[in-house]
Amino acid sequence: MFKPANNQNGFTLVELLVSMALGLLVLSGLAQTFVVQNRTYEIQSQVSSALQIARAAMDMISRDLKMAGFDPKETGLTGISNNTTDLVILADLNGDGDTLDTNEYVKYAFDSTNHRILRTEGAAGSAVTFADDIQNFSFQYLALGGGAAASSADIRMVSFTIQARTEKVDPRYAENGGYRTVTLMGLVTPYNLEF
Numbered sequence: 001m002f003k004p005a006n007n008q009n010g011f012t013l014v015e016l017l018v019s020m021a022l023g024l025l026v027l028s029g030l031a032q033t034f035v036v037q038n039r040t041y042e043i044q045s046q047v048s049s050a051l052q053i054a055r056a057a058m059d060m061i062s063r064d065l066k067m068a069g070f071d072p073k074e075t076g077l078t079g080i081s082n083n084t085t086d087l088v089i090l091a092d093l094n095g096d097g098d099t100l101d102t103n104e105y106v107k108y109a110f111d112s113t114n115h116r117i118l119r120t121e122g123a124a125g126s127a128v129t130f131a132d133d134i135q136n137f138s139f140q141y142l143a144l145g146g147g148a149a150a151s152s153a154d155i156r157m158v159s160f161t162i163q164a165r166t167e168k169v170d171p172r173y174a175e176n177g178g179y180r181t182v183t184l185m186g187l188v189t190p191y192n193l194e195f
Contacts, residue, residue: 039172043180046166050133051182054164057117057131062188064089064106065158069192073097078152079193080141085109087139087160091192099123110137115165135181136163156193161185 011019069079070091077099081088087108090099099105100122107120109127117137119130139160141149149155162184169178 043166043170046168046170047180047182050164050166050180051184053131053133054162054182054184057134057162057164058160058184058186060130061087061108061160061162062186064091064103065188065190067091067093067192068190071192078155079190080152080155080158082141082149082152082155087158108137110134112136117162131162131164133165133167134162135165135176135179136161157187157189159185159187 065080068089068091069077070093071077071079072092072095075092075097077090077092079090081090089106089108091104092099093104094101102121105121105123105125107127108130109118109120110116111118115132115134116129117131117134118127120127137160139158141155142157142159143149143154144156146157163181164184165176165179165181170180171178173180
């Protein structure tokens with residue numbers, strides 16, 4: 001027959017409270033780690049997205065710049081207009097002697113109010129958003145020796161910088177109004193400009 005022992009093994013109230021307190025400490029540490037990792041992932045995702053936007057814009061602008069001055073009919077096309085506010089690229093891609101067709105006149109302009117780069121195809125075309133979340137877009141026209149080009153005819157290279165920013169503000173980031181930025185720089189020598 002079964003007889004209960006007088007000294008039953010178990011937890012006292014103090015032991016139970018101590019173990020619950022330790023469990024809560026472990027859980028709060030895990031929760032804090034999760035929150036920090038989640039915040040880090042969000043920041044990295046935002047920066048990665050900004051970098052992709054900047055890269056895509058840089059690739060497209062570089063492609064257009066490389067074709068600047070393509071002039072199979074030798075009409076005297078300069079290729080790049082020495083314009084300080086807009087990047088204007090000219091090329092006679094279909095060889096008809098003008099730059100009136102699609103992608104033969106391309107203008108890139110920075111809209112600092114809305115933080116975007118606008119792209120216009122054709123002299124009479126309308127500007128469309130090319131890249132959003134752009135903090136800065138600047139360019140410089142260089143002559144053969146690397147100095148600043150004095151005129152459109154002197155342009156042999158184009159140096160440009162695209163600074164993209166994250167879509168959302170990071171409240172823990174004090175600089176730049178809370179937007180994290182990535183900056184890409186490029187130097188393009190158009191194939192068709194005479195050396």
